[in-house]
Amino acid sequence: MRYLLKGGLILGETPADILIEDGRITKIGDVRADGAEVIDVGGRFVLPALADPHVHAREPGFEHKETLETVSWAAVAGGYAHVGVMPNTSPPIDSPEMVRALKARSENLPVGIHVVGAITKGREGRELTEMGLMREAGAFAFSDDGSWVSDPSVMLNALIYASHMGVPLITHAEVPELARGFANYDAVGIKYGMRFRSPLAEELAIYRDARMASLVGAHLHVAHISTPDGLEVALSFRERGARITTEITPHHLLFSTDRIPFYDPTFRVNPPIRSEADRRAMVDAFRKGLIDFVATDHAPHAYYEKEAPLTDASPGVEGLETAFSALYTHLVLTGEMSLRDLLVRMSARPADFLGVAVSLSEGSEANLFVFDQDAEWKVREEDLRSASKNNPFLGKVLRGRVLMTFAKGSLAYRR
Numbered sequence: 001m002r003y004l005l006k007g008g009l010i011l012g013e014t015p016a017d018i019l020i021e022d023g024r025i026t027k028i029g030d031v032r033a034d035g036a037e038v039i040d041v042g043g044r045f046v047l048p049a050l051a052d053p054h055v056h057a058r059e060p061g062f063e064h065k066e067t068l069e070t071v072s073w074a075a076v077a078g079g080y081a082h083v084g085v086m087p088n089t090s091p092p093i094d095s096p097e098m099v100r101a102l103k104a105r106s107e108n109l110p111v112g113i114h115v116v117g118a119i120t121k122g123r124e125g126r127e128l129t130e131m132g133l134m135r136e137a138g139a140f141a142f143s144d145d146g147s148w149v150s151d152p153s154v155m156l157n158a159l160i161y162a163s164h165m166g167v168p169l170i171t172h173a174e175v176p177e178l179a180r181g182f183a184n185y186d187a188v189g190i191k192y193g194m195r196f197r198s199p200l201a202e203e204l205a206i207y208r209d210a211r212m213a214s215l216v217g218a219h220l221h222v223a224h225i226s227t228p229d230g231l232e233v234a235l236s237f238r239e240r241g242a243r244i245t246t247e248i249t250p251h252h253l254l255f256s257t258d259r260i261p262f263y264d265p266t267f268r269v270n271p272p273i274r275s276e277a278d279r280r281a282m283v284d285a286f287r288k289g290l291i292d293f294v295a296t297d298h299a300p301h302a303y304y305e306k307e308a309p310l311t312d313a314s315p316g317v318e319g320l321e322t323a324f325s326a327l328y329t330h331l332v333l334t335g336e337m338s339l340r341d342l343l344v345r346m347s348a349r350p351a352d353f354l355g356v357a358v359s360l361s362e363g364s365e366a367n368l369f370v371f372d373q374d375a376e377w378k379v380r381e382e383d384l385r386s387a388s389k390n391n392p393f394l395g396k397v398l399r400g401r402v403l404m405t406f407a408k409g410s411l412a413y414r415r
């Protein structure tokens, strides 16, 4: 197939056409059609496709929430071409056979699916998985996401193996004994007598893992970082030469406890939504490049799992379809950061973490999306391609909308 994207703004700045032939970008500039299908994108942004290493595709075991196929549709609707899927499935992704099965299932899907293997068998925190064989089968990283690996000797061994293999270990940094509740430890939570997930749970977990990673020279990646104190610990180890990277979610960047109704189960997430002061500090760190990239922690749940009293609601929000528009609306249009900087944190850096290259250059595979930067839209359930609808931006108005996405060289989504 040959496509000519006519009249777009490359990276939101430079007017140019893009010719795509057999899945590759073959020419950028002033291009004539010559038999290609012409797609008029007049004046709209043409941007490198996004990548997200932290997604819950729920397969196998929870297909009523999401599958590899439905998560792919959600991803391309949001401008994504690559996602990393977490191993807290049922059974968990804790063997080389499971990794191979998921890779095989993903081959013909519209986005690149990259598999995170479990650190411990059954994600039970006791016995290490066959990490070497899982790595050979295609796992790009290891994590018991959803749970912290509490036993320090197990985690230390995992870090030693990860260091030998040169793969990142992703920590869900919450000491469980300090994170038994469902709300941030702040004035709002205290007032309503909620059970807490203290910011200290994150800070202490990061300290232990970063300290051990620095000892053995492993790459530790902190999932969904949410507290300034936790970030400070991660950065202090980085300054001393340790390989520590971090990611933050759109919901931790954009919501705080004094902006959301405390009883709304939609916003029950782990780690919890933090205070406005914490949120401001995290936005500031994100803007300065002290947090490496954005990950959605896309966590789909069925209605009946979310529409429950706060204490019973499943933790997590879905968000691949809205992540870019939400951050464009609330960080770029408000002048907090440039479009280029946002793209570095949502495309180049997470793609690098996944071990793939995404670039708008001649000769590259076509992984890009067209973004109507002026569109204003109210997020409705029918806009979500995920099998679940637990999106925190439902009913909210966002600026800028994904019009089409090329992923793995193919036109994978078009509104």
Ligand SMILES: [Zn+2]
Residues within 6 Å of the ligand: 145, 146, 147, 172, 223, 224, 270
């Ligand atoms: Zn997690």
